[in-house]
Amino acid sequence: MTPEHRLGNEIRLVCGEHDIIAWKVNVGSVLTADGTMFSTGLPVGFPDLMLLGRGGRIMFVETKIHPRKPTQVQLDLHAELRSRGFAVYVIYNIAEFHAILPILTDQPTDR
Numbered sequence: 001m002t003p004e005h006r007l008g009n010e011i012r013l014v015c016g017e018h019d020i021i022a023w024k025v026n027v028g029s030v031l032t033a034d035g036t037m038f039s040t041g042l043p044v045g046f047p048d049l050m051l052l053g054r055g056g057r058i059m060f061v062e063t064k065i066h067p068r069k070p071t072q073v074q075l076d077l078h079a080e081l082r083s084r085g086f087a088v089y090v091i092y093n094i095a096e097f098h099a100i101l102p103i104l105t106d107q108p109t110d111r
Contacts, residue, residue, distance in 0.1 A: 003065040004048070004063045004064060004065055004068075005063075007065065007091065007092075007094065008024060008048050008049055008061075011049060011061060011063070011091065011094065011097050012024065012049070014094070014097060014101065018101065018105055019053075019054065020051050020052065020053050020104050021052040022049055022051050023049065023050045023051075023052075024048065024049060025040075025042060025047065025048060025050055026040050026042075027040055027042045027044060027045070027046045028040060028044070043077060044073055045071065045074040045076065045078075046077060047060035047061055047062045047074075047077075047078065047081075048062055048063045049061040049062075049063070051104055053103075053104030053105060054104075054105070054106065055106075057103065057104050058086055058087070059086070059089065059100075059103060059104055060078070060081055060088045060089070061088075061089050061090075062074060062078065062088070062089070062090045062091070063090075063091055064090055064091070064092055066092055070090055078090075087100075
């Protein structure tokens with residue numbers, strides 16, 4: 001398991017403690033046992049996690065560990081999602097996630 005996967009799992013555990021649905025989003029294609037390709041159907045660059053809070057709150061999270069940065073394809077898709085009004089964050093550690101958690105809960109936030 002990569003450090004980014006571990007961070008995603010930590011985020012999902014926190015979400016479970018706050019009644020937030022957290023979906024790990026797998027992107028890409030794999031070769032099946034019978035030799036055919038299977039694609040997830042999601043575009044390359046789609047964020048790692050889609051989080052669903054109460055009251056229609058939706059957030060997308062890309063997990064990274066320093067010094068890694070999002071690819072240009074990821075940044076472009078993040079910009080498209082933001083242009084449609086969605087919250088999109090690149091998170092490098094669990095403390096950063098805790099800082100934005102109020103966006104998905106009923107807690108007030110200054111963001």
